[in-house]
Amino acid sequence: xxxLKGESKEEKLKIAKNEIDQLIENGIDAVIIxxxxxxxxxxxxxxxxxxxxxxxxIYGINVLDDDKKAFELAMKYEAKFIQLDSVAGHLTIxxxxxxxxxxxxxxxxxxxxxxxxxxxxxxxxxxxxxxxEDLKIGMSRCDGIVVTGTGTGIETDLEKIKEFRTLIGDxxxxxxxxxxxxxxxxxxxxxxxxxxxSYLKDSFKDDxxxxxxxxxxxxxxxxxxxxxxxxxxx
Numbered sequence: 001x002x003x004l005k006g007e008s009k010e011e012k013l014k015i016a017k018n019e020i021d022q023l024i025e026n027g028i029d030a031v032i033i034x035x036x037x038x039x040x041x042x043x044x045x046x047x048x049x050x051x052x053x054x055x056x057x058i059y060g061i062n063v064l065d066d067d068k069k070a071f072e073l074a075m076k077y078e079a080k081f082i083q084l085d086s087v088a089g090h091l092t093i094x095x096x097x098x099x100x101x102x103x104x105x106x107x108x109x110x111x112x113x114x115x116x117x118x119x120x121x122x123x124x125x126x127x128x129x130x131x132x133e134d135l136k137i138g139m140s141r142c143d144g145i146v147v148t149g150t151g152t153g154i155e156t157d158l159e160k161i162k163e164f165r166t167l168i169g170d171x172x173x174x175x176x177x178x179x180x181x182x183x184x185x186x187x188x189x190x191x192x193x194x195x196x197x198s199y200l201k202d203s204f205k206d207d208x209x210x211x212x213x214x215x216x217x218x219x220x221x222x223x224x225x226x227x228x229x230x231x232x233x234x
Contacts, residue, residue, distance in 0.1 A: 001197030002031050002046065003206055004038030009045065012038050016046045019210045020054065023200070026212060027219040030058035032083055032195065036206065040069050047077040060112075071106040079112055083146065083176075083195070086123040087116030088138035089131075096127060103141045115174055115195075116142030118164075121151050135167050144172035144193070152206050153198030154178050158186060165190050181221040188225055 002019055006012030020031055033046045040063050050059050060081035063070040067084050074082050091099055107114065117123065118138045119131065127134055138145055147164045149156040155178035165173055175187050175194040188194060200215050201208030 001036075001195060002033050003036040003197060004034065004042050004046070005207065005209075006037070009042060012042050013045050013049065017049060020050070020057070022210045022212050023215060024057055026215040027222075028200075028215065030060060030080070032060045032062050032081075034062040034083075035064055040066060040073075044073060044077075047073060047079070051077045060115075068102070068106070071110060071112075074112045075110045081113040081115060082110075083115045083117075084142065085117045085146075086120045087114075087141040088118050089125055089127045089129065089134035090120075090123045092126050093128070100137075100141070107141075113144065114142040115144045115146050115176075117146040117148065117176065119160075120146065121148040121154075121177055131163070132167050135164065139168060139171050144174050146174045146176040146195070147191070148175075148177035152177060153204070155180070155183060156187070158183075158190075161187060161190050181218045184218075184222055185225050188222075189228075 002016050004012045004016060006015050016033070023031055033043050035043050043061065043063060047061070050057065058080050060083060061070050061073050061079045062083035062085070063073065064085065070082050070084065073079065087103065116138050118134050119125065135145065145164060145168055147156055147161055149160070156175050161175060172193070173191045175191045179187060179194045179196045180199045184194070196218070198204055198206050199218060200210055202211040202214065
């Protein structure tokens with residue numbers, strides 16, 4: 001996860017370039033460019049760089065609070081995937097009908113793989129539907145379900161991962177927060193992929209700097225897991 005840390009537009013791009021190198025060169029499969037500390041415009045600046053200079057890598061997008069912009073940027077810069085923090089459960093029934101039409105339409109515009117959250121960190125629960133119902137709807141709106149705990153860098157409860165797996169069957173399941181070298185064996189024995197950010201920072205927090213030492217330690221541990229099961233990290 002590229003969080004777009006930095007005090008200026010220029011610094012955000014410089015840090016993002018360096019983090020992409022550190023992550024990809026040390027075994028991470030793909031990067032997500034996210035406006036966590038930046039803006040949609042900052043996301044686009046990094047995408048311009050990747051599209052021109054690093055198009056050989058696998059890259060995705062998460063534009064927080066603007067799903068339409070995420071789809072537009074994915075189409076413009078040929079991103080391989082899009083992360084949407086919530087695809088079901090976060091809206092009232094009335095609002096959800098319009099959202100369903102929106103998602104259906106936007107997905108016809110791109111071949112990007114859509115990773116969609118349900119009961120996602122920081123997202124409201126307004127549908128009134130059961131988890132099973134929201135997951136079923138979510139699966140119709142995305143290509144992989146993302147499960148998280150309560151916040152960034154906080155471990156996703158193993159029982160929640162198991163519950164999601166039971167309810168969605170063989171549909172792709174992605175752990176979206178709190179993955180570490182210490183828990184990746186148990187979590188990725190259930191899930192198919194993971195998004196990891198905080199653990200790869202020097203402080204193990206989202207506002208830290210990417211640590212090559214942490215990346216290497218995580219990837220060394222993950223390789224042992226991969227010898228037993230198939231998974232991807234982004």
